[in-house]
Amino acid sequence: LEFRRVLFRSKDFVKAFYKSDALIDSTILKEFIHPEIVIDWYSTEGYVQMNYNSLINLADELHKAYVRSKVRISHIIEEDNLISVRYSHFVKTIENPREEMLLAHFMMIWEIKDDKLYRGYQMSQVS
Secondary structure (H helix, E strand, O other), X not given: OHHHHHHHHHHHHHHHHHHOOOOOOHHHHHXXXXXXXXXXXXXXXXXXXXXXXXXXXXXXXXXXXXXXEEEEEEEEEEEOOEEEEEEEEEEEEOOOOOOEEEEEEEEEEEEEEOOEEEEEEEEEEEO
């Protein structure tokens, strides 16, 4: 029973992360990410590896351009301390806050450690 509770909590933690404004608000982001976080990200622009500081900087940059961020999860699967998520990321720009714009589609595998997002493997494609 304890094993199932941990898995359920991990999946809910990842859902809470994507439902929050963490992707565009570094203050919220800090609540979710492990200090030693590493993300291997393969995008349409190429490969980049991100750490704690680069993620905080990315959230701060996105905050300058977008007033709202919304994630629509289509799939979420958990196994042990790994959570796989397939989602689309929508934003509203400062210039046009009424119009929702698709930013990109993502596939992410998260490893949870110490109840935080610790290791990520991400692929994305710009819409």
